[in-house]
Amino acid sequence: MLALPTLIKNFVVEVSPTVYTDESAVDVARRLFNSMNKDIANVQERVGMVLPRIPCQGINEAMFAMQQ
Numbered sequence: 182m183l184a185l186p187t188l189i190k191n192f193v194v195e196v197s198p199t200v201y202t203d204e205s206a207v208d209v210a211r212r213l214f215n216s217m218n219k220d221i222a223n224v225q226e227r228v229g230m231v232l233p234r235i236p237c238q239g240i241n242e243a244m245f246a247m248q249q
Contacts, residue, residue: 196221
């Protein structure tokens with residue numbers, strides 16, 4: 182699951198179950214986050230998931246600009 186420091190402010194939590202993850206584990210996560218008034222979004226199993234990739238791309242481009 183994705184748990185950046187902004188987890189408290191976000192309304193959606195990314196969950197990335199693998200092919201080996203039991204569906205009951207996803208249900209437990211869904212109930213946990215629903216009790217915190219948050220929804221979960223199932224995303225494909227990838228390194229970095231979705232949310233962190235967006236600011237990281239901007240940071241990466243800024244670093245390239247500073248190097249030049």
